[in-house]
Amino acid sequence: MFEKVNIVVIGGSFGGIGVAQNILASIPNVKVTLISTSKDWYFNIAAPRLLSWPNSTPFEKLIYPIKENFFSKYSAAQFEFIHGTAASLNTSAKTVTLSDSQSISYSYLVIATGSHTPAVDLGIPLKQSATDSLSGDIQSAQKRIADASSIVIGGSGAVAIEMAGELAEAYPKKCVTVVSASTRLLPMLGEKASALALKSLSNLGVKVLFGVRALEKGRNGKKEPIALDNGKVIEADLYIPATGVIPNSNFIPATLLDALGFLIITPEQKVSSPGVSAVYGIGDVTTSPSKMAVAVTQQIAVTVANLKNDIEKTGSRKAFQPGKLTMVVPIGGKAGVAQMGDLGGIVLWSWLVALIKGNYFLGVPFMISGLKKQ
Numbered sequence: 001m002f003e004k005v006n007i008v009v010i011g012g013s014f015g016g017i018g019v020a021q022n023i024l025a026s027i028p029n030v031k032v033t034l035i036s037t038s039k040d041w042y043f044n045i046a047a048p049r050l051l052s053w054p055n056s057t058p059f060e061k062l063i064y065p066i067k068e069n070f071f072s073k074y075s076a077a078q079f080e081f082i083h084g085t086a087a088s089l090n091t092s093a094k095t096v097t098l099s100d101s102q103s104i105s106y107s108y109l110v111i112a113t114g115s116h117t118p119a120v121d122l123g124i125p126l127k128q129s130a131t132d133s134l135s136g137d138i139q140s141a142q143k144r145i146a147d148a149s150s151i152v153i154g155g156s157g158a159v160a161i162e163m164a165g166e167l168a169e170a171y172p173k174k175c176v177t178v179v180s181a182s183t184r185l186l187p188m189l190g191e192k193a194s195a196l197a198l199k200s201l202s203n204l205g206v207k208v209l210f211g212v213r214a215l216e217k218g219r220n221g222k223k224e225p226i227a228l229d230n231g232k233v234i235e236a237d238l239y240i241p242a243t244g245v246i247p248n249s250n251f252i253p254a255t256l257l258d259a260l261g262f263l264i265i266t267p268e269q270k271v272s273s274p275g276v277s278a279v280y281g282i283g284d285v286t287t288s289p290s291k292m293a294v295a296v297t298q299q300i301a302v303t304v305a306n307l308k309n310d311i312e313k314t315g316s317r318k319a320f321q322p323g324k325l326t327m328v329v330p331i332g333g334k335a336g337v338a339q340m341g342d343l344g345g346i347v348l349w350s351w352l353v354a355l356i357k358g359n360y361f362l363g364v365p366f367m368i369s370g371l372k373k374q
């Protein structure tokens, strides 16, 4: 009887759960240990709607206990879930130390600790928060939003636009302002998509300020001026920053990170650094250019194929090739913007986006994530 190969995965979300499930399904004779700060998986893609419309979706359709929902069919010899936080990584000793000082050894490691947004730090769970009271955090954010009569959203990307659209539709009497540092919305897409986003937000009464940044860090129900970097101020009760993601990488040695703290990986999803072997990375925590759940699904396939090649010496090695940027951004329940990168960058009709994603996909977590519920 061969000893099982010990694969440790850190992070319990799109990347970590997906890679653990696929390893168990494709590589025999392994034991997978999944370590995650969060014991539940949160379908955060629906967060803008959930936070804006408190009774829109029952929590049990968006928050799933990981072990029971995704790994119930595996024995203790095949799978172990550790509810804990990685605090340090020693790639020479091949150990991960948790915040409670427990040390976990690995033969292979997959880092999938994702990212958080500045809003998460302010108690607005656009992503998984580090607390274990996600439902409570969501309810508290819903109340802060409901109580605010004026809300400023910082950012010009998909999350900022989606959040503004949902808020303006849910609360037509609130004053919703988007503060965009760039000179157009959705600057990563073409100008046609940007114009459509602006028109859809304007139709909902959202004000947009271009070429300016909010200097604010956050506030809670206090009507005070928010300073902008052009010297002006605007009044608001609530500030929601949607200005990009911050990698959850503070346990990883700095030599493996880029200047912004993302884990440097090769197209094989592997860490390639002197003295480091058998470490892979997937999802938002990595330098992969696609910070999207849909890209994570492809990265999982690459990682599992390469792990199989490492362990069994079979099959060919695979490389992740990011597709052309595709983005589908609902703006409330009746409009939206979508640019389909692999279809020549065509911009879809607004009503079709609302129908497909705004009204359907947000209620179907397992279709977008590729995770398999057991």
Ligand SMILES: Cc1cc2nc3c(=O)[nH]c(=O)nc-3n(C[C@H](O)[C@H](O)[C@H](O)COP(=O)(O)OP(=O)(O)OC[C@H]3O[C@@H](n4cnc5c(N)ncnc54)[C@H](O)[C@@H]3O)c2cc1C
Pocket: 010, 011, 012, 013, 014, 015, 016, 035, 036, 037, 038, 044, 045, 046, 047, 048, 084, 085, 086, 087, 112, 113, 114, 115, 116, 117, 126, 127, 128, 129, 130, 159, 248, 251, 282, 283, 284, 285, 291, 292, 293, 294, 295, 296, 328
């Ligand atoms: C509001 C919003 C809407 C979005 N909509 C879309 C969309 O429509 N389509 C799309 O493709 N993408 C979308 N995204 C992006 C998508 O959410 C991310 O790409 C995806 O969550 C990345 O998954 P991940 O597994 O890499 O990491 P994450 O989802 O960030 O999860 C990381 C996990 O690791 C855990 N963790 C963190 N640190 C540690 C540690 N030290 N030890 C142990 N565990 C740890 C966390 O608790 C969490 O469970 C959206 C993002 C936001 C914010």
